[in-house]
Amino acid sequence: MNNRVRELRGKLGWSQAQLGDELGVSRQTVNAIETGKYDPSLPLAFAIARLFGLAIEQVFNPDA
Amino acid sequence: MNPILRRYIADTWMPTLAYFACVIAAAVLSERTGSATLRVLAGMLPLPALAWMAWVELKRLRRRDELRQRIELEAMTIAFAISFGIVAALTFIGLYGRIELPLHLAALVMAASWIGAQLWVRARYHYWWRQEGEDAAEEPRNEVTPP
Structure with a gap:
């Protein structure tokens, strides 16, 4: 599954640790999501989308 | 002290202490009894403390x-x-x-x-x-x- 988390985080100028703090997860979790090693749980995916003010399908692409 | 280590000790010291107390009690009781059944029961004394330790570890895992x-x-x-x-x-x-x-x-x-x-x-x-x-x-x- 592809995602735009790194791109969206970059636009806000946040570090992985800052995003992790906002989401209540570790920096390593953010890094694993961005590099595609780990697909987040549904609650975390919704939290990420809500944080960026987007719909979940605008952040995560399950077809890729 | 490292906060993660401090939290770990706070979570686990009681079941760990209970486990070691039960191990010592089991060793003493099994030495003092001649009955094979009682020795087996004494040997099983640490099991509840082990279950407590497993429960604490599970609770820690759920917090992560x-x-x-x-x-x-x-x-x-x-x-x-x-x-x-x-x-x-x-x-x-x-x-x-x-x-x-x-x-x-x-x-x-x-x-x-x-x-x-x-x-x-x-x-x-x-x-x-x-x-x-x-x-x-x-x-x-x-x-x-x-x-």
């Missing part, structure tokens, strides 16, 4: 962030599969090979499998022990609010 939970569960699954295979093989070697294998070998195999699986899974997710200090996932999380 989701990647860490995944790492622990993947490592435990892999370690179980490997150690079960090795112990089963050793059991058959012991049965048919007429070789005396000590029981504690199973504990060593399980420990080694768990360590190996932890290294394997942590390498996959680039999540090493030294990074755990950065892991703020030990405490319960607040509701996520958009900026």
Whole structure:
């Protein structure tokens, strides 16, 4: 599954640790999501989308 | 003291102390009784404390962030599969090979499998022990609010 988390985080100028703090997860979790090693749980995916003010399908692409 | 270590000690000191107290009590009681049944019962004394330790570890796992939970569960699954295979093989070697294998070998195999699986899974997710200090996932999380 592809995602735009790194791109969206970059636009806000946040570090992985800052995003992790906002989401209540570790920096390593953010890094694993961005590099595609780990697909987040549904609650975390919704939290990420809500944080960026987007719909979940605008952040995560399950077809890729 | 490292806050993660402090939290770990706060969570686990009571069941650990209970376990060691039960082990000592079991050793003393089994020495003082002549009945085989009572010795078996004395040998089972540490089991409730072990169950308490397992429950505390489970509660700790549930508090962690989701990647860490995944790492622990993947490592435990892999370690179980490997150690079960090795112990089963050793059991058959012991049965048919007429070789005396000590029981504690199973504990060593399980420990080694768990360590190996932890290294394997942590390498996959680039999540090493030294990074755990950065892991703020030990405490319960607040509701996520958009900026």
